Amino acid sequence: MTILSDRALADRVIVVTGAARGIGAGIVEAVLAAGGGAALFDLDEKLATETARRLDPSGARTMAVAADVADPVSLAKAAQTAAARLGRLSGWVNNAGIVQMIPAKDISPEAWSREFQVNVAGVMNGAQAAFRAFGGKGRAIVNIASNAGKVGFPNMAAYNATKAAVINLTRSLAREWAGERINVNAVCPGSVATPMLRGVADRLSTETGKSSDALFAAMVPAQLGRHIQPVEIGRVVAFLLTDAAEIIRGQALNLDGGDTPY
Numbered sequence: 579m580t581i582l583s584d585r586a587l588a589d590r591v592i593v594v595t596g597a598a599r600g601i602g603a604g605i606v607e608a609v610l611a612a613g614g615g616a617a618l619f620d621l622d623e624k625l626a627t628e629t630a631r632r633l634d635p636s637g638a639r640t641m642a643v644a645a646d647v648a649d650p651v652s653l654a655k656a657a658q659t660a661a662a663r664l665g666r667l668s669g670w671v672n673n674a675g676i677v678q679m680i681p682a683k684d685i686s687p688e689a690w691s692r693e694f695q696v697n698v699a700g701v702m703n704g705a706q707a708a709f710r711a712f713g714g715k716g717r718a719i720v721n722i723a724s725n726a727g728k729v730g731f732p733n734m735a736a737y738n739a740t741k742a743a744v745i746n747l748t749r750s751l752a753r754e755w756a757g758e759r760i761n762v763n764a765v766c767p768g769s770v771a772t773p774m775l776r777g778v779a780d781r782l783s784t785e786t787g788k789s790s791d792a793l794f795a796a797m798v799p800a801q802l803g804r805h806i807q808p809v810e811i812g813r814v815v816a817f818l819l820t821d822a823a824e825i826i827r828g829q830a831l832n833l834d835g836g837d838t839p840y
Contacts, residue, residue, distance in 0.1 A: 581813045586820050587614030591664045593657065593711075594618060595647050595704055596674030598625040600772035601722060604808025605671055606640070607633050608816040617660035617667070619645035619653070620674070639664075647674045647700030653707040661711060668717040669819040670708035672701040675722065675740075677774060679781040682735040690736050697740035698747070705751055709760065716759030718819045721748050722811075725768035725834040741766075745830040752828030761827055763818050768834025769798050771805035799835025806835055 592609045596602040597618035606616045610633055618640060620626040626642035634640040641663050645656035661667050675697045678689055701721050708719050726734060727741030748764040755762060769775070779794035786793075798805050811833055817823055818831075832838045 582608075582612040582816055582820070584611065585613045586822075587612040587669070587816060589613075590668040590717075590819070591615040591617065591660070591666065592669035592671060592819060593660060593667055593704075593708070594671045594673055595645065595700070596620060597642075598622050598629050600774055601767060601770055601808045601811050602671075602673040603629050603633070604810070604812040605673060605815050606630075606812070607809045608812030609669075609819070610634055610639060611813075612816045612820075614669070614816070614819075615639040615664045617656075617664060618642045619647075619656050619660075621646055647672070647703055648695050650703045650706065653703050654710070657707050657711045666713070666715075667708070667711040668715075669719070670704060670711070671720045671722065671815055671819075672704040672744075673722040674700055674704075677734060677737045677778065679733050679778060680736070681733050685736055693736040693740050694743075697737070698743045701744050701747060705747075705762070709755065709758070712758075712760060714758065716761075718761045718763075718823070719751070720815050720818045721762070721764040722815075723748070723764040723766045723830055725766045725832060725838045727830070728766060728832075728838050728840065748830060749828045756827070761818075761824060763823070763826055763828065764830040765811065765814060765818070766830050766832050766834065766838065767806065767811050768832075768837050769802075769806055770811060771807055775805075799837045801837075802835035806833065 598620040618626040623644035630640040724741040730738040752762040783790035
């Protein structure tokens with residue numbers, strides 16, 4: 579199943595951060611299906627390379643690059659490496675993120691800062707790197723927020739706050755960079771079958787004594803009745819990277835199977 583033609587992103591190179599697994603890998607899969615090329619940025623270069631080979635066996639349209647979104651210098655070097663191999667970058671997806679399951683009363687300043695460093699500063703660093711890489715020729719940025727940024731979940735205060743910040747940052751960048759012909763949007767996934775969601779289930783299992791498998795199986799949108807797959811998020815992100823999405827600007831689109839109605 580696809581929502582785009584296999585030429586929708588032809589001749590475009592898209593950076594995806596945190597691309598080695600989960601939603602990031604799903605986005606790469608969708609970008610390739612739409613005819614684009616993808617640079618897989620990740621701290622785990624080995625796993626990113628394996629993902630690139632799985633999704634693009636010929637290696638003609640992908641490359642894996644070690645990058646730390648919390649380090650602007652690392653991102654700038656990775657962007658230069660990707661452009662030298664694949665061509666001018668014309669889209670950027672800020673997907674890399676972390677979650678720590680810590681009750682609000684217990685979270686330390688260091689843990690709080692760490693989530694903001696990766697989930698918020700990392701998005702800003704990526705957006706700035708994209709701005710420079712685009713070279714004044716426009717194109718699109720998509721930030722991966724979360725329905726947690728609109729709803730908020732227990733024991734995830736820092737994560738909730740960072741994703742709310744990403745939503746607001748997206749609005750700000752969309753307005754400020756409209757004159758540069760850079761379109762900026764965010765998506766808010768929920769209940770996606772990823773290693774991160776499995777990790778949440780594992781943590782809840784240790785706290786409640788319930789089966790991790792049972793907890794994970796229950797983490798599905800009520801209306802949908804199943805987990806959302808990473809590539810389903812990827813297909814929407816791929817659309818937002820095309821010129822057809824030009825009228826969608828500064829938005830935070832819910833991709834959570836109807837769980838969040840605003």
